Amino acid sequence: MGSGKSTVGGLLAERLGVPYRDTDADIVAAHGREIADLFVDEGEAYFRGLEKQAVRVAVAEHRGVLALGGGAILDDSTRELLAGLPVVYLSLDVEEAVRRVGLNQARPLLAVNPRRQWRELMDARRHLYTEVARVVVATDDRTPEEVAQAILDALKLEKQA
Numbered sequence: 667m668g669s670g671k672s673t674v675g676g677l678l679a680e681r682l683g684v685p686y687r688d689t690d691a692d693i694v695a696a697h698g699r700e701i702a703d704l705f706v707d708e709g710e711a712y713f714r715g716l717e718k719q720a721v722r723v724a725v726a727e728h729r730g731v732l733a734l735g736g737g738a739i740l741d742d743s744t745r746e747l748l749a750g751l752p753v754v755y756l757s758l759d760v761e762e763a764v765r766r767v768g769l770n771q772a773r774p775l776l777a778v779n780p781r782r783q784w785r786e787l788m789d790a791r792r793h794l795y796t797e798v799a800r801v802v803v804a805t806d807d808r809t810p811e812e813v814a815q816a817i818l819d820a821l822k823l824e825k826q827a
């Protein structure tokens with residue numbers, strides 16, 4: 667959360683001349699409810715079920731850049747689905763994450779004590795991000811444009827003619 671997946675994903679797609687898609691946006695569009703409302707009204711487990719399905723559909727039909735929600739890789743079968751794909755892990759440190767999204771109402775998992783919550787989530791997830799990623803790109807001290815360029819360099823990608 668806050669590493670810039672949704673922001674940089676759009677820029678990267680533009681640079682590559684391919685479509686961009688975000689599974690959180692797909693869930694909101696399909697269910698007509700914001701992510702925070704789904705968490706509060708239905709609970710995290712319900713949201714994770716929708717997310718698992720949204721990732722499946724997007725990976726099957728989308729050809730372009732796909733941004734996932736930060737918790738999508740908690741699901742074993744989602745990690746299996748991502749194996750072999752050019753997955754990018756955008757990293758950042760806790761202080762920068764809190765600056766970007768601390769106490770952000772759209773992110774229910776950070777709504778209370780964001781610094782501690784973010785640190786705990788990362789301690790639990792870091793090994794999963796590393797497991798699924800083909801490349802890791804640090805986003806601290808980089809603009810979204812610089813992050814997009816760093817991804818292109820790391821994956822050795824360029825726009826097709």
Ligand SMILES: Nc1ncnc2c1ncn2[C@@H]1O[C@H](COP(=O)(O)OP(=O)(O)O)[C@@H](O)[C@H]1O
Pocket residue numbers: 667668669670671672673674766767805808809810813
């Ligand atoms: N490299 C960056 N430097 C500074 N702010 C950023 C950067 N990338 C994203 N942001 C800002 O951080 C917030 C979270 O970005 P977002 O793309 O929604 O992250 P994610 O999808 O990983 O949670 C947004 O306000 C966005 O403008």
Ligand SMILES: O=C(O)C1=C[C@@H](OP(=O)(O)O)[C@@H](O)[C@H](O)C1
Pocket residue numbers: 667668671672690701734735736737738772773774775
């Ligand atoms: O890390 C998480 O568990 C979550 C990350 C969010 O997406 P971003 O990573 O795009 O903020 C969103 O899916 C939801 O609030 C849960």
Ligand SMILES: [Mg+2]
Pocket residue numbers: 671672673690733734735
């Ligand atoms: Mg996002």
